Amino acid sequence: MAIKVLAFxxxxxxxxxxxxLVHNAAVLAESAGALVTEISLADYPLPLFNEDSEAETGMxxxxxxxxxxxxxxxxxxxxxxxxxxGITAVLKNTIDWISRPDGSDLKPFQDKWVALLSASPGAxxxxxxxxxxxxxLSGLGCIVIPDQLAVNTANTAFAxxxxxxxxxxxxxxxxMINRLVDFATP
Amino acid sequence: MAIKVLAFxxxxxxxxxxxxLVHNAAVLAESAGALVTEISLADYPLPLFNEDSEAETGMxxxxxxxxxxxxxxxxxxxxxxxxxxGITAVLKNTIDWISRPDGSDLKPFQDKWVALLSASPGAxxxxxxxxxxxxxLSGLGCIVIPDQLAVNTANTAFAxxxxxxxxxxxxxxxxMINRLVDFATP
Amino acid sequence: MAIKVLAFxxxxxxxxxxxxLVHNAAVLAESAGALVTEISLADYPLPLFNEDSEAETGMxxxxxxxxxxxxxxxxxxxxxxxxxxGITAVLKNTIDWISRPDGSDLKPFQDKWVALLSASPGAxxxxxxxxxxxxxLSGLGCIVIPDQLAVNTANTAFAxxxxxxxxxxxxxxxxMINRLVDFATP
Amino acid sequence: MAIKVLAFxxxxxxxxxxxxLVHNAAVLAESAGALVTEISLADYPLPLFNEDSEAETGMxxxxxxxxxxxxxxxxxxxxxxxxxxGITAVLKNTIDWISRPDGSDLKPFQDKWVALLSASPGAxxxxxxxxxxxxxLSGLGCIVIPDQLAVNTANTAFAxxxxxxxxxxxxxxxxMINRLVDFATP
Numbered sequence: 001m002a003i004k005v006l007a008f009x010x011x012x013x014x015x016x017x018x019x020x021l022v023h024n025a026a027v028l029a030e031s032a033g034a035l036v037t038e039i040s041l042a043d044y045p046l047p048l049f050n051e052d053s054e055a056e057t058g059m060x061x062x063x064x065x066x067x068x069x070x071x072x073x074x075x076x077x078x079x080x081x082x083x084x085x086g087i088t089a090v091l092k093n094t095i096d097w098i099s100r101p102d103g104s105d106l107k108p109f110q111d112k113w114v115a116l117l118s119a120s121p122g123a124x125x126x127x128x129x130x131x132x133x134x135x136x137l138s139g140l141g142c143i144v145i146p147d148q149l150a151v152n153t154a155n156t157a158f159a160x161x162x163x164x165x166x167x168x169x170x171x172x173x174x175x176m177i178n179r180l181v182d183f184a185t186p
Numbered sequence: 187m188a189i190k191v192l193a194f195x196x197x198x199x200x201x202x203x204x205x206x207l208v209h210n211a212a213v214l215a216e217s218a219g220a221l222v223t224e225i226s227l228a229d230y231p232l233p234l235f236n237e238d239s240e241a242e243t244g245m246x247x248x249x250x251x252x253x254x255x256x257x258x259x260x261x262x263x264x265x266x267x268x269x270x271x272g273i274t275a276v277l278k279n280t281i282d283w284i285s286r287p288d289g290s291d292l293k294p295f296q297d298k299w300v301a302l303l304s305a306s307p308g309a310x311x312x313x314x315x316x317x318x319x320x321x322x323l324s325g326l327g328c329i330v331i332p333d334q335l336a337v338n339t340a341n342t343a344f345a346x347x348x349x350x351x352x353x354x355x356x357x358x359x360x361x362m363i364n365r366l367v368d369f370a371t372p
Numbered sequence: 373m374a375i376k377v378l379a380f381x382x383x384x385x386x387x388x389x390x391x392x393l394v395h396n397a398a399v400l401a402e403s404a405g406a407l408v409t410e411i412s413l414a415d416y417p418l419p420l421f422n423e424d425s426e427a428e429t430g431m432x433x434x435x436x437x438x439x440x441x442x443x444x445x446x447x448x449x450x451x452x453x454x455x456x457x458g459i460t461a462v463l464k465n466t467i468d469w470i471s472r473p474d475g476s477d478l479k480p481f482q483d484k485w486v487a488l489l490s491a492s493p494g495a496x497x498x499x500x501x502x503x504x505x506x507x508x509l510s511g512l513g514c515i516v517i518p519d520q521l522a523v524n525t526a527n528t529a530f531a532x533x534x535x536x537x538x539x540x541x542x543x544x545x546x547x548m549i550n551r552l553v554d555f556a557t558p
Numbered sequence: 559m560a561i562k563v564l565a566f567x568x569x570x571x572x573x574x575x576x577x578x579l580v581h582n583a584a585v586l587a588e589s590a591g592a593l594v595t596e597i598s599l600a601d602y603p604l605p606l607f608n609e610d611s612e613a614e615t616g617m618x619x620x621x622x623x624x625x626x627x628x629x630x631x632x633x634x635x636x637x638x639x640x641x642x643x644g645i646t647a648v649l650k651n652t653i654d655w656i657s658r659p660d661g662s663d664l665k666p667f668q669d670k671w672v673a674l675l676s677a678s679p680g681a682x683x684x685x686x687x688x689x690x691x692x693x694x695l696s697g698l699g700c701i702v703i704p705d706q707l708a709v710n711t712a713n714t715a716f717a718x719x720x721x722x723x724x725x726x727x728x729x730x731x732x733x734m735i736n737r738l739v740d741f742a743t744p
Contacts (some may be wrong), residue, residue, distance in 0.1 A: 046274055146514060
């Protein structure tokens, strides 16, 4: 049976480089036989996490939706922009919300296989944020595969049709996503 | 002339342990001769950072207010809770917003002296989030002093009047805040 | 066919707590059906890595031995002491040496499954070194499983016969090592 | 009175890029009025730290020499190569040894001002090792200044006479070292 992969970017921007990179990875995961759900966190707005409002009104509906979605997939593909050397607030906020109890027994992170990507217009490609995300997700029980791809000078990295220009990056991404699907297949 | 210290917690919770710890530090900074501004990030709500909405409507007013406030102080005392081994979304979101251009020449982080605190009901006291915050603030030009205090089992760490129970922790915090004020005094 | 697990501590000390903890894990890995090789890095002394001497005399014999040994096993159990908040020099030196070319095609890290342990007489159990080791090994292609165990106040954590006193720690270690063996079994 | 700056590279290689970069910084520190001691860790060989041999024979003489030297300087300039995404074993080993008691009251790290540099033939310039070194030194009481310089493609970064080719890097290094000397001047 095909495994299920959830793919999204840690950015709210509509035309974000990370979204493009994630889409490249999503297509590759489908070619590798996975069922891929590509979402945008912008479609699941959540308030900044606040224990007081959580105590009053519980997990917001979008939190429940995302938590159920994470739990229902075998693997995650995450495009993580680097903001000031770290994880984006929207990605951290999403992770923090769905790590909270919501009355269900759903396990959104435990044993999920994760591939981390990053794209940035700068010279480093977001390389400083990925250890941050890797550490947080490992602490939650995800198995983050060692392969990662940080695409630098991202404004020239994608062709008109959104595909990666560099054959070497295409190849690395293909290998990486194939391995993710392999690992996540029971 | 007295230096100015801005003190706040990276949590939105009204009765957060980190807020209590920050208040202890704020009192000590005043005793050391500093002018202290104690704020709550809950009073400066900001949307999750989104480059698209930034392009449309620019920096929100609360972002401008916070940026001006950071720029106007010589030092920061930050109580940083640990959520899932990392920085809170609200603290990261605040940092990310005010690191952005807003038409002013204000430098909210450059050469600010920073003392990092953490309090947590758990056994580790939030020790895993402080390196994350330290790295991000150093990258922005802050001089984060090496002294830090992580208060564990925080539910029993504070007396009725909000002061730290442990004489040893009081002493460490006093030394640390005196050093912060010393460093930040030109 | 049984998988092969290499187990060692990142300390040269004869009666190190990490060695004891690693031995507990090794016994559990054998119970789980793995073939376990338990070694001490003290038996494979290596000079501090130096590119000049490498250029002159190549990889030392102990480096070649260790590299071949790593390559020949499916999984690693590493007890990593925390020295000054980071990896030990002897563990880093070993990793750096065997990551170098030695004329063979052996891959000592690629796709090795790794379980990280730490024991320390202090209150934190070495929790600050594990992210350091996790990051380095992930960068080399290891799949470090998310489960980890940091045993604090290690001077009272082991019984006369060397076994862990705490039933909870025993249980966590058992679960963790079973998962390691499961993951590493093709 | 002039402050004293100790400058060295975390590599044993004779013609290491980091040594060249450190020398550039040392010259700038002297121009800024500091007394600079430039050393090579290769001249202070230490065995890999081992608590057993420490218990038997105490701190080696080179450890004592280095500890006294660190204690006698106000600031450190460290060129830290990146080996496998982290600190070099020789740098970590030196730090670990001199952080140990040697019967003296010398404080080798407390309140030392530190500037971190890195040079590497690769594209990233060693950017992944500096957070590792920053975290370790901060934990020991050093005040690591936020400015840092990672020189990439280092094989073409230096002129015949050893000086940096790029005017921009020269400028950044000058600013950074001037600030270090400023900070460290009481």
